[in-house]
Amino acid sequence: MVRSRQAEKAVPKGVELRKQAGAWLQERRKAAGLSQIELAQRLGLKYYTFISQVENGFGRVPSDSMEAWARAVGVAPAEFTRHLLAFYEPELHKLLFEVKS
Amino acid sequence: MSIVEFPRHDPLSGDWSPGELQQLIALFRADGTSYAVGTTERGEPQFYLLGPAPEHDCVLCVSRLAQGYVLQDGAGRLIGETPSLDRFAVEAARAAMRGGRSLIARVTLAWCTIRLAIEEKVEPMFEESQELLVRIAPQVAALV
Numbered sequence: 001m002v003r004s005r006q007a008e009k010a011v012p013k014g015v016e017l018r019k020q021a022g023a024w025l026q027e028r029r030k031a032a033g034l035s036q037i038e039l040a041q042r043l044g045l046k047y048y049t050f051i052s053q054v055e056n057g058f059g060r061v062p063s064d065s066m067e068a069w070a071r072a073v074g075v076a077p078a079e080f081t082r083h084l085l086a087f088y089e090p091e092l093h094k095l096l097f098e099v100k101s
Numbered sequence: 102m103s104i105v106e107f108p109r110h111d112p113l114s115g116d117w118s119p120g121e122l123q124q125l126i127a128l129f130r131a132d133g134t135s136y137a138v139g140t141t142e143r144g145e146p147q148f149y150l151l152g153p154a155p156e157h158d159c160v161l162c163v164s165r166l167a168q169g170y171v172l173q174d175g176a177g178r179l180i181g182e183t184p185s186l187d188r189f190a191v192e193a194a195r196a197a198m199r200g201g202r203s204l205i206a207r208v209t210l211a212w213c214t215i216r217l218a219i220e221e222k223v224e225p226m227f228e229e230s231q232e233l234l235v236r237i238a239p240q241v242a243a244l245v
Contacts, residue, residue, distance in 0.1 A: 012155040036142040049164040050177030052141035058149040058159035062176055 019057030021087035026055040028073040028080075042072040060088055117146045117165070124186050125163060134160070 029039055029051075036055070040048035043065060053059040061069050061084060070080030086093040117125070117138060125148050126136065133153040140146055141164065150161040152175075159175040169184035 012157065014156045045177070046179060047164070047166070047171050047173070049141060049145075049147065049162065049166070049171055050173055052139070052147060052164075053149070053159065053162045053173070053177065056139040056147070056149075058137065058139070058147075058151075058162065059175055059177060 015057070017087045017090065018060065021060070021084055022055040022057040024083065024087070025061070025069075025073075028075060029055075032073040034073065039069075039072055043068055060084075116140075117148065121165070121186060122148070128186075129161065 029036070034042070036048040036051040040046075040051050043051075045051070050059065054061060066081050066084070067077045070077040073080075075083075082093070082097065085096070122138070129136070129150045135151045135157065137149045137151060138146060139149065145167075146165050148163040149159045150163075151157040152160045161175065161180070162173045164171045164173075169182060170186060171179070172181040172183075173179055
């Protein structure tokens with residue numbers, strides 16, 4: 001659950017995309033039957049608070065954790081990264097995977 | 102005989118108290134920043150300090166867990182842990198300065214440290230001076 005001081009203003013696209021990414025990550029984690037604590041343990045994190053931060057849309061999965069995060073939630077790392085790239089770097093994703101030369 | 106256990110009440114779980122929230126806002130308030138609050142899956146409150154528009158990237162995240170407060174930067178790196186919000190900024194800033202944290206986080210924390218130092222050290226000095234002035238002013242006035 002999230003409340004923001006800027007809620008009244010129009011939500012910028014980047015913010016909205018991060019929230020969508022967070023919702024997708026939460027969905028994947030739950031589908032894998034993991035709690036935030038269990039996922040944090042699998043990623044070797046001391047606290048699970050970063051999992052919550054990312055799932056609430058206030059952080060990104062760091063690139064050096066993508067593979068471990070993907071494997072922990074049972075998604076192929078390439079597919080996981082490609083999916084997140086659509087939220088985190090939509091223009092890059094478009095160039096790499098959508099624009100046909 | 103059967104023993105029924107009362108549900109454990111954790112006084113630290115739940116939302117931020119108005120006092121805590123005010124303290125966090127006072128600590129981290131700076132031009133161009135805004136904040137949001139949320140909760141973990143277990144209901145512990147989180148405070149997100151957001152950077153400038155339009156991206157509003159999370160610069161710092163403060164979480165309150167059963168054992169105390171945890172401060173992480175936007176990338177999830179642990180910056181500090183403390184049982185009390187009062188010593189939070191100073192300890193967090195020290196930790197941040199030791200490591201290669203992001204520039205925004207370091208500047209923000211340095212600012213918090215300065216602000217806290219001003220509040221703790223300089224303001225009481227001014228208050229003392231004002232008190233002294235109030236006491237000696239009538240005597241000085243009598244001499245003039």
